[in-house]
Amino acid sequence: MSELVSNEVIAAAFKQACMAELTALKPGNVHIFSDGHGMVVQQFIQSADAVAAVIAQPGLKVGERILAAVEATWSVVDCNTNLGIVLLCAPLVAAALAGQGSLQHRLQQVLQGLDVEDANLAFKAIVRANPAGLGDSNQHDVHAASEVSLLAAMQASAQRDRIAWQVAQGF
Numbered sequence: 001m002s003e004l005v006s007n008e009v010i011a012a013a014f015k016q017a018c019m020a021e022l023t024a025l026k027p028g029n030v031h032i033f034s035d036g037h038g039m040v041v042q043q044f045i046q047s048a049d050a051v052a053a054v055i056a057q058p059g060l061k062v063g064e065r066i067l068a069a070v071e072a073t074w075s076v077v078d079c080n081t082n083l084g085i086v087l088l089c090a091p092l093v094a095a096a097l098a099g100q101g102s103l104q105h106r107l108q109q110v111l112q113g114l115d116v117e118d119a120n121l122a123f124k125a126i127v128r129a130n131p132a133g134l135g136d137s138n139q140h141d142v143h144a145a146s147e148v149s150l151l152a153a154m155q156a157s158a159q160r161d162r163i164a165w166q167v168a169q170g171f
Contacts (some may be wrong), residue, residue, distance in 0.1 A: 005096050005139040011056035015090055018048035022083060039079055047073045047081040055086065062114055063121030063150060065090040068127040087122070087163050090141055092171070108170055111151050117154050119146035 022044055036118040052070040055065050091114075097108035124140040146153060150167075157164035 007053075007056040007058050007097065009079065010096050011052040013051040014055055014093065015048045017089065018082065018085060020052075029038045039077075039081060043077040043079065044081045046076045051082060051086065055089060056097075058097055060094070061121070061124075062090045062094050062110065063117055063118030065093060066118075066122045067125040067128075070129050074128065080129040083126065084163050086125075088166060091167065111163055111167065111170060114150040116146050116149055118150040119148060122150050122153075 003041040022041060052067045055069045060068065069090070070083060073080075073082055073086075075127070086101070091107060091110050092103075095103055095110045099106040099109055109127055123144075123146055126142045148156075154164040154167040158168040159165075
């Protein structure tokens with residue numbers, strides 16, 4: 001059995017992950033050596049600062065974490081600086097804050113517990129963030145109300161989206 005971690009530790013870990021992501025050299029993307037796409041590194045740092053405590057709040061559903069994090073981002077910058085890392089980290093944060101057993105076991109429980117409300121909140125966040133390449137989809141379009149759980153929507157999107165693939169594969 002593993003011990004649960006405090007939301008302060010999780011917030012700090014999230015911020016560290018955001019900063020680590022900025023140090024990765026990503027051709028065509030923003031990193032510490034290159035601004036781009038109308039964004040600068042400082043906006044990513046501001047976003048990490050704004051989101052860390054929000055995403056780590058105890059008692060939130062995964063969809064609530066995602067939407068709250070995107071709203072926190074947009075309160076400090078007017079662009080999508082972190083939707084991907086938020087979508088990846090929200091289930092991990094929920095797992096770290098809940099249950100007993102290994103983090104992997106808790107994560108699987110969180111993923112299996114995702115519901116239609118989580119999907120609708122995540123869809124709202126995705127539309128708000130308006131990531132590059134966001135279009136319409138014949139199945140589980142984020143511009144419409146979901147009829148399936150967030151996990152089912154991610155599973156359906158896994159072939160065309162690497163973040164969805166991670167969630168669908170249980171990380």
